[in-house]
Amino acid sequence: MSDDPVGGICAELGEDRVRAIVARFYARIRSDDLLAPLYPDDDWEGAEERLADFLVMRFGGSQRYAETRGHPRLRMRHAPFAIGQRERDRWVELMDRAIDGAELDPAPRDLMRRFLHDVATFLMNR
Ligand code: HEM
Incomplete structure (x- = not known):
């Protein structure tokens, strides 16, 4: 899969481990002073x-995202949130820690x- 290097990650690690990374990431986002205010407090x-x-x-795993949300359109979906260098760097820092775990x-x-x-x-809009 040389043209899509990340497309085999789920097959290698299993979906559960990818989901566990996201769970650890969100646990930190929820109490992050800079990023938590951007997220919907009730969802x-x-x-x-x-x-x-x-x-x-x-x-490369289940297509549930497309079935429930359609095309990702990530730039458009992030347009309502002010994402500058600081927000980007913090997001990446919390994600790296979740991946390390x-x-x-x-x-x-x-x-x-x-x-x-x-x-x-790519998602920075400020
Ligand atoms: C650069 C820093 C980023 C910030 C500050 C940020 C912030 C947000 C916020 C506030 C939401 C709304 C939460 C919701 O209700 O779903 C969101 C949604 C989302 N973000 Fe990000 N995000 C960032 C980077 C990323 C990256 C790197 C990815 C993917 C690799 C990503 C993927 C998504 C997805 C898939 C959604 C849900 C879209 C939908 O279906 O509505 N975000 N993000």
Whole structure:
């Protein structure tokens, strides 16, 4: 899968481990001074599920995200939130810590990190 390097991650790690990373990530987001205020206070579980479903799909697992949310349109869906360098860097920092907690082999870990860092940069709108 050289043209889609992250597409095999779920097959290698299993969806459960991807979901566990997102659960750890959201546990930190919820109490983060900079990022928590951006998220809907009454739908933390829904937000966690949307990101987990998206990543599982993007990493080659179940298509549930597309079935429930349609096309990701991530730039458009993030337009309501002011995402500058600080927000991007904090998001990436919390995600890296969540990934570290999964104790993955270096190859899938680095692939996952690079993908998430690149998308986070792409989503900056300030
Ligand atoms: C750069 C820093 C980022 C910030 C501050 C941010 C913030 C947010 C916020 C506030 C939401 C709304 C929560 C909800 O109700 O679903 C959201 C949704 C979402 N974010 Fe991000 N995000 C960032 C980066 C990313 C990255 C890197 C990805 C993917 C690799 C991503 C994927 C998603 C997805 C899939 C949703 C749900 C979209 C939907 O179906 O409505 N975000 N994000």
